[in-house]
Amino acid sequence: MDLAVTHPAHDSHAAERQLRIDLAACYRLVAAYGWDDLIFTHISARIPGPEHHFLINPYGMMFSEITASSLVKVDLDGGKLDDNPYEINPAGFTIHSAVHAAREDAACVLHVHSVNGVAVSAQEEGLLPLSQHSMFVLASLAYHDYEGVALEEDEKPRLVRDLGTKRFLLLRNHGLLTVGRSVAEAFVAMYFFETACMMQVRALGGGVPVRRIGKRILEGAEQQWDMVTRGAGGGLAWPALMRKMDSTNPGYRN
Numbered sequence: 001m002d003l004a005v006t007h008p009a010h011d012s013h014a015a016e017r018q019l020r021i022d023l024a025a026c027y028r029l030v031a032a033y034g035w036d037d038l039i040f041t042h043i044s045a046r047i048p049g050p051e052h053h054f055l056i057n058p059y060g061m062m063f064s065e066i067t068a069s070s071l072v073k074v075d076l077d078g079g080k081l082d083d084n085p086y087e088i089n090p091a092g093f094t095i096h097s098a099v100h101a102a103r104e105d106a107a108c109v110l111h112v113h114s115v116n117g118v119a120v121s122a123q124e125e126g127l128l129p130l131s132q133h134s135m136f137v138l139a140s141l142a143y144h145d146y147e148g149v150a151l152e153e154d155e156k157p158r159l160v161r162d163l164g165t166k167r168f169l170l171l172r173n174h175g176l177l178t179v180g181r182s183v184a185e186a187f188v189a190m191y192f193f194e195t196a197c198m199m200q201v202r203a204l205g206g207g208v209p210v211r212r213i214g215k216r217i218l219e220g221a222e223q224q225w226d227m228v229t230r231g232a233g234g235g236l237a238w239p240a241l242m243r244k245m246d247s248t249n250p251g252y253r254n
Helices: 008-032 090-102 115-121 132-138 153-163 183-204 215-219 221-229 238-248
Strands: 043-046 054-056 072-074 108-112 141-144 168-171 175-180
Touching: 008 043, 008 054, 008 108, 008 183, 008 238, 043 090, 043 183, 054 090, 090 108, 090 153, 090 175, 108 183, 115 168, 115 175, 115 183, 132 183, 132 215, 132 221, 141 153, 175 183, 183 238, 215 221
Parallel strands: 141 168
Antiparallel strands: 043 054, 043 108, 054 072, 108 175, 168 175
């Protein structure tokens, strides 16, 4: 009986193709949930393999129209590696490249300027323990002070230092960032992050005292998250999210 021969080049091509589909779906999901900011902000994903190669959005396209083939392949310095006719925003890759270079587990870095996220980033106390959603975020949350538009290379070490090993980063007066071991994990993390911020904005806007979750409950949040997701992180919800895109905005696979 003949045995199937595995071709590494074919495997790498298939892995990149699947990553392109997942990342394009992620862009369109961000738009569908209303977290996009016209053509600005970015989601980057590391292509499997020993090279530090990444996929990122073509600068000038709305998130709702990103496709798998339109994503641009770049190196860690933001240099293009394919013949894609689109360019990228090099300044937009500053934050992403810093995180990817420092974190081996950063397969995907998702950054948004969502309205609720920016609102909470401007509040002195940051994210408060007001909801179950916030509890999961607070279990792995870091902060980075605003230094202006992220254009300068010398900000990278401070950003990496502030993020540390956390999965969530609140960029003061700027927005939200999540780090995931997959596109799915980064997206679901952002869903909880932005939703926690929205709940906080509404709770604080109600004009009555708010009740905070107790410290003892917060200490067990990480374990509870693993139980809720069955240890799959964002992977448990991702197939359903892909079906959502397939039924409402299927062109992302092109």
